[in-house]
Amino acid sequence: MDVERLLNSVGKEIFVNYFYEFKNCTNEGVLAQKLLNENPKASALSGQITRINCAKRIISDENALKQALNLILISKRLSYGIIKKAKEIKKAEFST
Secondary structure, eight states: OOHHHHHHHHOHHHHHHTHHHHHTOSOHHHHHHHHHHHOTTOOOHHHHHHHHHHHHHHHTSHHHHHHHHHHHHTOSSSOHHHHHHHHHHHHHHHOO
């Protein structure tokens, strides 16, 4: 699994902001419409379905999820708020 490619397909910021919605998604159509409505750069519903599927593939594999969150944490292009939120997700998902 190429985690970096999958993560780039989702978008790091989108992955963090919608993490729990991706994780708990029961209706892809509803979530895809929400992503389309809330993201000005999004243009097609089919693209949002791809985004959801890529996010779910990452989330379903513990090692892939760790790798994705680590890639986000070392990113130089993301805001402090996104990095902080990614740290919170990592702590919540992997604290044992």
